Amino acid sequence: MDKILQQTLSLAGAIVLLTGCVTTTVDEIVFNEPTEGIGDATVVILGRRHASDYDTEPDFIKCVGRHISSRDKSIEILGELEFINALYPWFEPRTAPLRPENIHKLMQQAPVARKMAELKTQYMIWIDGNVERTNSSGSMACAIGPGGGGCFGFSTWGTEANYEAVIWDFTNRAEVGRVHTTTSGQSYMPAIIIPIPIIAPVKGTACNGIGNQILKFLSSKY
Amino acid sequence: MSASMIFDHNSRRLLRFTSWLTALVLLSACGAKQVVVQGQFPSPLMDRLPLTLGVWYMEDFANHEFFDESKSKKESDWIVKTGEAQVKMWDTLLSGMFENLVHLQAKPDPDTMNQMVDAVLIPHVEELQYAIPTHTHVKVYEIWLRYRFELVTTRGDPIAEWTMTAYGKTPTAFMQSDEAAVNLAAVMALRDAGANFVVNFTRVPDVQQWLQLKRGGQEEADHG
Incomplete structure (x- = not known):
């Protein structure tokens, strides 16, 4: 039992040590929060x-959705692709409404209005942003020969994630909230024969940060 | 069988395997990157136009492919085959946009017998351009298409002719190959083409005029 505990603690320690440092800032503006959840x-x-x-990465959108629905199972999140396919071509980059006022024009089309009613979509959350590499330094050399190979050196790079989520109330056709998150982190890769990447989980932290704020907005439990 | 014979046999197999692997690596570095565009295209959510539309895909459209020769030794040649996906997308789109869609048996022509339709659409891909992160240093893969459409009668008389562009892009992703990303960008470009066509078809001046004439004729027939 002690051995298992020791191994678990070593693994957890290794994970902590192999994770780069991340700092995150979340700003939130809420205009009209639902008082008893979204039903x-x-x-x-x-x-x-x-x-x-x-491009806002599709995997980031999935991550935020998973974060929300895993913490409050009563909130039904529609898949992004499933939604835009069901309403094709009205949510393509060329045709998607840019302001909540544009929803009115969209709903004038009977098939669109019927589909929206069928999907029971009350809140539409638009996420805009991406992850960028900010700086990099250091050098690493790798070589391979008959006796084997290996790398030697050290490199480091910074990553910054900037995402903004805008919440639209589809029924009232108005913007009801806005969340902005900036996350930055520094990753390292020392190499003595084997390169050991110590990656800063910038995207994951941004996903959790923005997901928590949206959850607070939508859920009656938080 | 002696030990040296076993060693010889194994080492020969290892040598052969290494040679194959080296050849494969070397050949993969020289070969052209080929993408046969594949994707799913949803039907448009709209009220169908009360028309029977014929469609005629020219051979160069149905088998459309784009070839780009590399400009340096570091780059690869590219072949992007969009023909099959084009036909799939336009068939799905037009079936959802018009009350009836008919695939013509022959090119519209005064001397050819063809099915009865209100008009025939003939799409052409005039140009395709692509960009990958190694070209632009931007973390997106892009495809740009320029179409030309001919709307003609079954006899081949012109009703309208117009051009339309479409654009698709996809971000770089971990463990995603250039080919997979270009495919996704092409699918996005085709979806965009569909969106552009749905939104703008009835706004093309000559099409608008033809639709008005059709509506007028229909009303006269209803009252007469």
Whole structure:
């Protein structure tokens, strides 16, 4: 038993040591929070994909959705692809509404209004942002020969995640909340024969930060 | 069988395996990167236009492919085959957009017998451009398409002709190959083409005029 505990503690210690440092800042503006949760309505989280030099990553959108639904099982999150396929072509980058006022025009189309009623979507959350590498330094050399190979050196790089979530109340066609998160971290990779990456979990921390704030907004339990 | 014979046999196999592996690595570095675009395309959510539309896919459209020769030794040649996906997307889109969709048996022409339809759409891909992060140093893969559409009668008389662009991009992702990312960008570009067509088809001036004439004719027939 002691051996298992010792091994678990060593593994946990190794994970902690192999994780780079991360700092995160979350700003939240709430205009109109639901007082008793969202009931049986559904929520959809969508990524903004209008910028020319980046795209909000689909895996980040999935991560935020998973974070929310795993903490409050009563909140039904619609999958991003499932939603945009069901409403094709009205939520493509070219046609997606940019302001809540545009929903009115969209709902004038009977098939769209019917589908929205069928999906029971009350909140639509738009997430915009990405992860960028900010700096990198150090050097590493690797070599391979008949007797084997290995690397030697040290490199480090910084990563910054900037995401903004805008919450729209679909029924009232208004923006009801806004959450902004900035997360930065430094990753390291020392190499003495074997490179050991110590990665800062910037994206994961940003996902948890933004997910917690949205959860506070949507859930009656938090 | 002696020990030296076993060693010889094993070492020969190892040598052969290493040679194959080296050859494979070397060949993969020289070969062209090929993408046969594959994806799922949803039907549009809209009220169908009360028309029977014929569609004619020219051979160069149905088998459309794009070839880009590398400019340096560090880069690879690229072949992007979009034909199959184009047909799949346009079939799904047009079936959801018009009351009836008919695939014509022959190119619209005064001397050819064809099915009765209100008009025939002939799509063409005029241009395709792509960009990958190694070209642009931006963390997105991009595909840009320029289409030309001909809307003609079954006899081949022109009703309208217009061009339309489509754009798709996808971010870089961990463990994602260039080919998979270009495929995804192409699927996004095709979806965008569909969205652009749905939104703008009835806004093309010549199409608008033709639709008005059709509606007028229909009303006259209803009252007469």
